[in-house]
Amino acid sequence: MSEITDQQVADRLPDMWLDRDNVEFYRGLLQRRLLINRCADCGRWQQPPFPICPSCWSDDVRPTEVSGEGTIHSFTILRAGPPLPGVDYASGHPVVVVELAEQQGVRVTATTADVAHEELRVGMPVTLTWVDRGGEPVPAFRPAASA
Amino acid sequence: MGTMTVRYPVRDQVAIVGVGTTPYSRDSGKSEMGLVVDAARAAIKDAGLTAKDVDGIAGTWVRAELAQAALGIPAVNYYLNTRLPPFSQQVVAGINAVFSGLCDTMLVYHCAYRMGGTSRSAGGDPFRVSRRGMPRPLSPFPDTITGAACYASWANRYIEEYGASREDLGRIAINNRTNAGHNEHAAARKPLTMDEYLGARMVRDPLTVFDMDYTIDGADAFIITTAERARDLPQKPVIVHAAVLGQTDHGVEEDLPDLTDTGLKVAADALWARSELTLDDVDVFMPYDGFSVITLKWFEAIGYCGVGEAPGFVMDNWNEDADRIEIRGRVSVNPHGGSLSEGASQSAGHMREAVNQLRGQASGLQVEGARTALVAPGGFFYNAGAMLFRT
Numbered sequence: 001m002s003e004i005t006d007q008q009v010a011d012r013l014p015d016m017w018l019d020r021d022n023v024e025f026y027r028g029l030l031q032r033r034l035l036i037n038r039c040a041d042c043g044r045w046q047q048p049p050f051p052i053c054p055s056c057w058s059d060d061v062r063p064t065e066v067s068g069e070g071t072i073h074s075f076t077i078l079r080a081g082p083p084l085p086g087v088d089y090a091s092g093h094p095v096v097v098v099e100l101a102e103q104q105g106v107r108v109t110a111t112t113a114d115v116a117h118e119e120l121r122v123g124m125p126v127t128l129t130w131v132d133r134g135g136e137p138v139p140a141f142r143p144a145a146s147a
Numbered sequence: 148m149g150t151m152t153v154r155y156p157v158r159d160q161v162a163i164v165g166v167g168t169t170p171y172s173r174d175s176g177k178s179e180m181g182l183v184v185d186a187a188r189a190a191i192k193d194a195g196l197t198a199k200d201v202d203g204i205a206g207t208w209v210r211a212e213l214a215q216a217a218l219g220i221p222a223v224n225y226y227l228n229t230r231l232p233p234f235s236q237q238v239v240a241g242i243n244a245v246f247s248g249l250c251d252t253m254l255v256y257h258c259a260y261r262m263g264g265t266s267r268s269a270g271g272d273p274f275r276v277s278r279r280g281m282p283r284p285l286s287p288f289p290d291t292i293t294g295a296a297c298y299a300s301w302a303n304r305y306i307e308e309y310g311a312s313r314e315d316l317g318r319i320a321i322n323n324r325t326n327a328g329h330n331e332h333a334a335a336r337k338p339l340t341m342d343e344y345l346g347a348r349m350v351r352d353p354l355t356v357f358d359m360d361y362t363i364d365g366a367d368a369f370i371i372t373t374a375e376r377a378r379d380l381p382q383k384p385v386i387v388h389a390a391v392l393g394q395t396d397h398g399v400e401e402d403l404p405d406l407t408d409t410g411l412k413v414a415a416d417a418l419w420a421r422s423e424l425t426l427d428d429v430d431v432f433m434p435y436d437g438f439s440v441i442t443l444k445w446f447e448a449i450g451y452c453g454v455g456e457a458p459g460f461v462m463d464n465w466n467e468d469a470d471r472i473e474i475r476g477r478v479s480v481n482p483h484g485g486s487l488s489e490g491a492s493q494s495a496g497h498m499r500e501a502v503n504q505l506r507g508q509a510s511g512l513q514v515e516g517a518r519t520a521l522v523a524p525g526g527f528f529y530n531a532g533a534m535l536f537r538t
Contacts, residue, residue: 015288029287048399073401074292074307076299077352081289092352095290097300097401107401109286117352122307138290 024063035063068128085134162377165194165370171490175364182366190368203250235532297400298438299351309455327484330511360491394530411448433497441526494524
């Protein structure tokens with residue numbers, strides 16, 4: 001996997017507020033890897049990424065790839081928004097908050113794949129996948145059963 | 148509640164003595180500064196004061212040093228600029244600055260303005276440029292619930308956990324619209340039926356256009372001084388009985404553990420721990436309603452009912468004839484129409500309404516003999532405020 005520089009992360013995600021605490025998260029997205037900070041001392045996962053572990057104050061927090069397994073904690077369907085390639089508000093753009101299997105309360109938000117809007121349910125088991133949007137990889141969750 | 152379990156020397160020591168507002172409209176034709184100075188001048192005049200009497204200033208988007216310069220306020224000994232939300236931060240800071248003696252007369256203001264990021268039609272207006280980026284880590288747009296989408300997502304969670312329905316959200320929208328119909332200051336006054344609500348355009352499921360605040364141009368301003376000095380000023384003083392803030396340690400919308408551990412609850416607990424008054428004393432209740440689901444959560448957090456019980460509470464206290472909520476047949480809820488119908492003021496309108504109700508000068512439905520008003524700003528789930536005003 002070729003290295004992606006900080007400047008390239010900024011150029012490829014121009015709308016993001018990029019800083020030293022979250023750049024690895026975004027670099028991971030561009031490499032199709034979902035990286036969540038994990039404390040090397042106490043083992044707790046933390047999202048969003050902070051420069052220290054909120055539980056034990058360790059500075060040794062490491063972006064760590066997760067399994068991609070989880071359940072839908074909540075969700076919405078966006079019916080309007082600024083136009084983006086590959087985003088269809090007219091038929092509804094789903095957004096799901098997924099509680100990751102790694103730790104209770106650790107959640108990531110993404111769109112969906114391979115699931116009809118009306119099938120989305122709180123508590124649905126899902127698996128991480130990646131979709132293409134305007135030439136960039138974007139994380140998405142699909143029903144675990146179809147994995 | 149109302150048991151005064153913590154130190155709170157500021158209780159009843161500070162008063163609101165001036166209030167000013169601008170029209171709420173879809174396009175004011177003014178800048179944000181133009182709106183702020185209009186509201187601020189009105190508030191200062193309302194208090195029977197002049198610019199040189201003001202010695203403290205706190206505001207939101209429009210920077211305090213520029214507002215001070217624009218208003219010709221020669222010198223201040225307290226200043227604060229904080230971004231939204233919620234508006235209560237500036238109010239509470241102003242109350243405490245007066246109480247501590249940092250200053251005697253605070254000007255606190257807020258301006259709402261239709262921006263490209265919050266209003267679709269404003270997106271094409273070069274004078275309303277979108278503020279890009281957020282200083283918080285989040286999933287790349289639009290696969291995020293940071294901001295407005297969080298209310299939709301948590302509304303789905305609320306519906307799922309407590310067996311609530313869209314009608315339960317609709318009653319909040321209808322209550323506020325009914326009330327706004329009586330308020331000439333309100334921007335959206337056309338009556339709303341449940342059929343219209345249920346048939347409305349979905350914006351972010353399960354929230355429709357009627358579940359979202361009605362964006363406006365408009366500003367409100369308040370003059371805060373000591374209760375002692377208030378007695379020598381022309382307006383009937385509105386005493387700050389208690390004003391508090393509350394915030395959880397989960398500063399991202401996704402990360403609240405559940406619907407019980409909210410900033411609303413932290414603020415409500417802090418309020419009642421500092422208040423001699425109780426919920427039974429409240430004559431008029433102004434919960435924030437930037438989205439309908441927030442108001443449901445406020446009924447629960449402030450203590451009218453348990454978690455998940457707000458839908459039943461609203462139904463039990465619904466006046467069919469008047470088509471609005473009347474708690475225990477008596478207490479009005481956002482009688483001005485709130486952000487859903489009077490206009491999206493981020494709670495500044497709610498505070499103005501509290502002052503006007505307690506003065507007996509409401510622009511719409513006046514609660515007869517109102518003596519205690521409860522304003523509950525904040526709706527980002529992780530932070531909020533709560534303020535009890537009395538005559």
